[in-house]
Amino acid sequence: MLETIRHNTQECISLQRSLQDTLYVINGKWKILILATLMDKPYRFKELSRELGISPRMLSKELTELEMNDLVTRKVIETKPAGVEYAATDYGKTLSPVLQALSEWGKKHRERITGH
Amino acid sequence: MLETIRHNTQECISLQRSLQDTLYVINGKWKILILATLMDKPYRFKELSRELGISPRMLSKELTELEMNDLVTRKVIETKPAGVEYAATDYGKTLSPVLQALSEWGKKHRERITGH
Numbered sequence: 001m002l003e004t005i006r007h008n009t010q011e012c013i014s015l016q017r018s019l020q021d022t023l024y025v026i027n028g029k030w031k032i033l034i035l036a037t038l039m040d041k042p043y044r045f046k047e048l049s050r051e052l053g054i055s056p057r058m059l060s061k062e063l064t065e066l067e068m069n070d071l072v073t074r075k076v077i078e079t080k081p082a083g084v085e086y087a088a089t090d091y092g093k094t095l096s097p098v099l100q101a102l103s104e105w106g107k108k109h110r111e112r113i114t115g116h
Numbered sequence: 117m118l119e120t121i122r123h124n125t126q127e128c129i130s131l132q133r134s135l136q137d138t139l140y141v142i143n144g145k146w147k148i149l150i151l152a153t154l155m156d157k158p159y160r161f162k163e164l165s166r167e168l169g170i171s172p173r174m175l176s177k178e179l180t181e182l183e184m185n186d187l188v189t190r191k192v193i194e195t196k197p198a199g200v201e202y203a204a205t206d207y208g209k210t211l212s213p214v215l216q217a218l219s220e221w222g223k224k225h226r227e228r229i230t231g232h
Contacts, residue, residue, distance in 0.1 A: 015152055015219055016149055016152070016153075016168070017222070017226070018218075018219045018220070018221075018222030018223045018226065019148055019149060019152055019215065019218050019219050019222055020145065020149070020222070021222035021223075021225050021226050022218045022219070022221050022222035022225065023145050023148065023218070023222075025225060027145075029136065029139050029143075032135055032139065033132055033135060033136070036131055036132070036135055037132075052132070091228075094221065094224070095221060097217050097220075097221070098217045098218055098221050099135065100217075101213050101214045101216075101217035101218075102134075102135050102138045102139070102214055102217075103131055103134045103135050103138070104134070104213075105134075105138050105210065105211060105213070105214050106133070106134030106135055106136070106137035106138035106139075107134045107137075108210070109137050109138065109141060110133070110134065110137050112207075
């Protein structure tokens with residue numbers, strides 16, 4: 001009995017920890033949207049800012065955090081004027097099932113609350 | 117060409133919207149943990165507070181928001197003293213694939229950063 005309780009508690013702590021780990025990495029509303037946008041193709045900083053309607057300052061902060069976690073890469077493009085391009089890393093792309101699950105539920109939820 | 121761009125932009129907006137819808141419903145770090153805990157079995161308010169290490173005040177706020185979105189139910193138990201029990205609704209349980217995806221990624225992420 002005590003073993004079962006201990007086991008369940010440990011499982012619960014482990015579940016909590018793994019959920020929190022993910023939430024910590026993708027915290028805030030922007031990181032998930034940035035990653036979802038970069039999944040398909042790389043974007044220039046300015047394009048991304050326009051596409052998502054994020055201020056350059058906020059976008060820059062979010063991209064730096066994503067870069068620190070190895071989820072996106074930053075590449076300077078030698079055009080004139082020089083540009084900066086961001087892309088999802090292979091590791092960033094492993095978040096794809098998470099984004100898909102979030103997006104699918106969101107679609108169903110919207111259908112449910114709007115009735116179509 | 118213009119059609120393709122328009123199509124892609126609309127798809128992107130729709131993806132963003134569905135991601136944001138989900139994030140809006142499960143915002144903050146506690147709601148996901150509360151739901152994950154209630155997936156298996158109902159909990160008394162006090163048990164849940166102890167289990168997750170959330171202050172009663174914060175837990176109460178989070179549960180009210182989850183209840184408003186029809187993700188959990190609140191039931192008064194006629195014991196002496198009376199207790200309050202929370203459970204995931206059927207609708208709340210539809211978030212299970214989302215929680216699973218978040219948890220699985222978190223496990224792999226921890227293995228990656230800790231090396232075991």
